[in-house]
Amino acid sequence: MSAIDELEKEILALSPAERERLATIAWDSLVNDPKAAGNPEIDPDGIQLATHRDAEIDSGKIQSIDHAEFMRRTKTPE
Secondary structure, X not given: OOHHHHHHHHHHOOOHHHHHHHHHHHXXXXXXXXXXXXXXXXXXXXXXXXXXXXXXXXXXXXXXXXXXXXXXXXXXXX
């Protein structure tokens, strides 16, 4: 098992609040890293869109939804 696989397993064992904290830290590290934009393994358009969405949520222009609501709204009809 690779180090990244082990780390992923440990992260997924954390509480939701702990995973959210790590996700925020990881996200901020990408947004604030000038090398990230030039990395072909990272989607700069996706980062730009997510940053734009974050600003819309912060301004109150749009309201976020949780994962369960997203899944409910996007569920393919049977």
